[in-house]
Amino acid sequence: MNESIYLIDTNILVQWLASYLPAVQSDNQYYQAQAAIRIKQFMEQDSPAIYVPDLVWAEFLGVVLHKDIDVSGDMDDLRHWFQQRESFIQQMERLIQKQQQFFVWSREESPFRYANLLVRDPKLIDERTFQRLTRSRKAKETGKEKLLDGMDSVILMYLAALADLHPDKRVVLYTGDYRLASIVPRVRQYYPWFANNTAGEYAYQMPARSGYPQKPQ
Numbered sequence: 001m002n003e004s005i006y007l008i009d010t011n012i013l014v015q016w017l018a019s020y021l022p023a024v025q026s027d028n029q030y031y032q033a034q035a036a037i038r039i040k041q042f043m044e045q046d047s048p049a050i051y052v053p054d055l056v057w058a059e060f061l062g063v064v065l066h067k068d069i070d071v072s073g074d075m076d077d078l079r080h081w082f083q084q085r086e087s088f089i090q091q092m093e094r095l096i097q098k099q100q101q102f103f104v105w106s107r108e109e110s111p112f113r114y115a116n117l118l119v120r121d122p123k124l125i126d127e128r129t130f131q132r133l134t135r136s137r138k139a140k141e142t143g144k145e146k147l148l149d150g151m152d153s154v155i156l157m158y159l160a161a162l163a164d165l166h167p168d169k170r171v172v173l174y175t176g177d178y179r180l181a182s183i184v185p186r187v188r189q190y191y192p193w194f195a196n197n198t199a200g201e202y203a204y205q206m207p208a209r210s211g212y213p214q215k216p217q
Contacts, residue, residue, distance in 0.1 A: 004169065006049065009173060012175065019040040043100075044095060054105065111157035124147075170199055
């Protein structure tokens with residue numbers, strides 16, 4: 001199989017923006033400076049083929065511009081807050097349009113039909129997946145864990161659609177959510193309609209080689 005291409009999750013865009021703006025760093029409990037720098041370098045290099053789903057871009061804009069608006073000051077402070085973030089987001093958007101590309105859902109069939117199956121099918125969780133979930137720190141502290149939410153499942157449908165367009169390549173979901181990266185092999189195994197040439201890579205692990213993310217263990 002030829003070289004990999006990458007589909008980007010929302011949290012990657014948030015970390016990319018955080019590498020520019022200290023305010024975004026302080027708002028993000030998952031911010032890690034080294035990981036954010038690696039993500040910035042990865043997103044701004046020319047070598048890999050990178051796709052940003054239109055759905056992810058929409059969620060990203062909602063999160064960073066409208067979810068937690070800074071209203072601690074006056075109206076002038078608020079306008080400055082918006083303008084500062086918007087200037088960096090425009091820079092990111094120009095890089096996506098120049099070096100990468102937005103991936104727009106183009107199939108006649110909606111992605112939500114199969115995404116609903118992922119969210120609502122308990123048989124997706126096999127014994128190996130269950131054991132992995134129970135070993136997490138969150139599970140040990142609270143007895144609860146996250147697997148897939150609705151947005152995650154739709155992103156996986158985008159991943160499969162992109163893979164169908166590139167059957168000769170390894171099509172990778174690049175994400176800061178290790179749970180999502182780790183479930184891709186199980187989805188591929190359990191659902192015969194899911195593209196076989198897909199993979200998930202967790203962005204916070206050290207890269208295997210400069211500029212490229214590494215597969216989660």
